[in-house]
Amino acid sequence: MKVKIMTLGCKVNQYESEAMKELFIQKNYEITEDDYADFYIVNTCTVTQMSDRKSRSFIRKSKKTNPNSVVAVVGCYPQVSKDKVTEIEEADVILGTQDRKQIVEIMEESYKSKKRIISVKEYSKDSEFENLSLRDNEGRTRAYIKIQEGCNMFCTYCIIPYARGPVRSRDFDSIIKEAIDLRNNGYKEVVLTGIHASSYGIDKKEKYRLIDIIEEVGKIEGIERIRLSSLEPRIITEEFLNRLIKVDKFCESFHLSLQSGSSEILKKMNRKYDYDLYKEKIELIRKYYENPGITTDIIVGFPGESEENFLESKKAIEEIEFTKVHLFKYSRRRGTPAAEFENQIDPKIKNERLKVLEEVSKKAQNKIYSKQIGRLEEVLVEKFEDGKNYGYSKNYSHVKIISNENLEGKIVSVIIEDTINDTLITSKII
Numbered sequence: 001m002k003v004k005i006m007t008l009g010c011k012v013n014q015y016e017s018e019a020m021k022e023l024f025i026q027k028n029y030e031i032t033e034d035d036y037a038d039f040y041i042v043n044t045c046t047v048t049q050m051s052d053r054k055s056r057s058f059i060r061k062s063k064k065t066n067p068n069s070v071v072a073v074v075g076c077y078p079q080v081s082k083d084k085v086t087e088i089e090e091a092d093v094i095l096g097t098q099d100r101k102q103i104v105e106i107m108e109e110s111y112k113s114k115k116r117i118i119s120v121k122e123y124s125k126d127s128e129f130e131n132l133s134l135r136d137n138e139g140r141t142r143a144y145i146k147i148q149e150g151c152n153m154f155c156t157y158c159i160i161p162y163a164r165g166p167v168r169s170r171d172f173d174s175i176i177k178e179a180i181d182l183r184n185n186g187y188k189e190v191v192l193t194g195i196h197a198s199s200y201g202i203d204k205k206e207k208y209r210l211i212d213i214i215e216e217v218g219k220i221e222g223i224e225r226i227r228l229s230s231l232e233p234r235i236i237t238e239e240f241l242n243r244l245i246k247v248d249k250f251c252e253s254f255h256l257s258l259q260s261g262s263s264e265i266l267k268k269m270n271r272k273y274d275y276d277l278y279k280e281k282i283e284l285i286r287k288y289y290e291n292p293g294i295t296t297d298i299i300v301g302f303p304g305e306s307e308e309n310f311l312e313s314k315k316a317i318e319e320i321e322f323t324k325v326h327l328f329k330y331s332r333r334r335g336t337p338a339a340e341f342e343n344q345i346d347p348k349i350k351n352e353r354l355k356v357l358e359e360v361s362k363k364a365q366n367k368i369y370s371k372q373i374g375r376l377e378e379v380l381v382e383k384f385e386d387g388k389n390y391g392y393s394k395n396y397s398h399v400k401i402i403s404n405e406n407l408e409g410k411i412v413s414v415i416i417e418d419t420i421n422d423t424l425i426t427s428k429i430i
Ligand code: SF4
Pocket: 151, 152, 153, 154, 155, 158, 159, 160, 161, 195, 196
């Protein structure tokens, strides 16, 4: 029997899809990339209206390809919009962001009984971390480890706390065990990821925090690099960085979501910092690390964003010189406070603002990339193609190494010679 899994959205979703794949493989199912399958799983995202639309289209397309298949819809979309998803006739199995550990059994049951199964559970403060562990990731060099689930921050624009429930941290020992399993399967780099990784441990009696995981994974022989997914700016303190800098394997790339350069808008977003505090945190990182990669997310067109507020975001990009800015247009999500805010911004203005920020971030990025010319960088090569090796430096810059030797899976020291767009280029291997 063939299973096809389609994944939308974030790294956590990708991780969970990989974990579901493993569950099917253990039961001798074949995972396929082809259009035709017996079981389809659409692992949805609901962060924007566009993601909902994409999920609906995947669901319908799957059933059309094989009318006798079982189509399962799982993840954030059914969790927050169960009724809407239930209206889609083609969906045979509907699960939220829980119970995915039983996905194989549930789909088999629906297949045998030809009946629809709907199981979307409400979250409560007693909800537990669903341990969907992974021993193998899709790529050959970098593996993700999910360390927590859920978020208690309730930013006014964000649907995630409703889709993923409250913070639930995975057991410390289970995280370390997964890191060892991944190392045993040949992975050199791990990325500690979660919905709000900075909150790791706040729901547990044991005193382990994110930094304790980083230190412990850092001791595992064979794991050579550790990365982090998005961080909450307030986690960056002298104490945190003092411990982090001692973990040689930590790769100095930090993703700190700013969302807006305007403190007024940040307050309306219910972010727990203002722009000055954010800037201080970046300065602190740069005090500890000489050449860190600093990436961020910015939303344009949040309700009430004036021209002046928008220009503050533009200024922030120029001032901070991010390695990369992920730009988003504000998307009104029913059920979130901001969806009801007055002064929703005209889509035309959102588009114009987005364009301006795209230009500004590109310039900032080019500036920061050209500063890396002449630097010695260690690159973990992920792909070899036509005499070129591609990988990432410790600060997560994309690097192209021109060499006929296949260096895939190796960590190579190079001197950066040039930069084109968002790639560093070199043929100088040390
Ligand atoms: S911190 Fe804010 S934006 Fe991030 S997941 Fe939580 S509520 Fe959403």
